[in-house]
Amino acid sequence: MDLIWTEGTLMVAGPDSRAFVAPTARASEFVGIRFAPGTAPTLLGIPAVELLNQRVDLAAVASTRTTRELVDRVDNAPDRVAALEAIALRFAAEKGPSDPALIAVVDALSAGSTVADTAAETGMSARMLHRRSLAAFGYGPKMLARILRFQRALEAVRTGVAPARIAATTGFADQAHLSREFRDLAGCSVRALQISPSAPGKSHSK
Numbered sequence: 001m002d003l004i005w006t007e008g009t010l011m012v013a014g015p016d017s018r019a020f021v022a023p024t025a026r027a028s029e030f031v032g033i034r035f036a037p038g039t040a041p042t043l044l045g046i047p048a049v050e051l052l053n054q055r056v057d058l059a060a061v062a063s064t065r066t067t068r069e070l071v072d073r074v075d076n077a078p079d080r081v082a083a084l085e086a087i088a089l090r091f092a093a094e095k096g097p098s099d100p101a102l103i104a105v106v107d108a109l110s111a112g113s114t115v116a117d118t119a120a121e122t123g124m125s126a127r128m129l130h131r132r133s134l135a136a137f138g139y140g141p142k143m144l145a146r147i148l149r150f151q152r153a154l155e156a157v158r159t160g161v162a163p164a165r166i167a168a169t170t171g172f173a174d175q176a177h178l179s180r181e182f183r184d185l186a187g188c189s190v191r192a193l194q195i196s197p198s199a200p201g202k203s204h205s206k
Helices: 040-044 064-075 080-095 100-110 115-121 126-137 141-158 163-169 175-186
Strands: 002-005 010-013 031-034 055-057
Touching (some): 002 080, 040 080, 100 115, 100 126, 115 126, 126 141, 141 163, 141 175
Antiparallel strands (some): 002 010, 002 031
């Protein structure tokens, strides 16, 4: 989940289970901060599943007064990135840390554990793991595992690793499986997200 500022607006981007293509915007400047998996619902006080595949104004999850105050702060800040980070830290100070069990879920699934093993490792039943995953991540643990695997693959793609090698080292059955997941989750081919050799340092965002 992300908190995004753009010219007089603070927006919360919920978790995505599919590719999201932003419409052409007139705004010339965007600043965003991405929360670690499972942390934003605690900080914002709303279950992630309620924002699945959505973008909403911060006023939908915070008071109008608070939203206006925070928007003004970023609008007038000389360093908008620092201002947005300060807002995230303020939320963290007010709400406290996320549940360590949720961090353990992310760590287990990131390491390639199955959903059943993750439930056992975190001391939850399969039903409890699913319910808590919906609230914290916006979808069940199986979908979360797909997203985490995709993110690992995307990072490798952007560093120039060959697709066949990525598939073999990040948990995909084969390169065809990798390609299908990129089509489903990024809405484009693996090649479209690779760094162009003629433009070193250039990357593409999902």
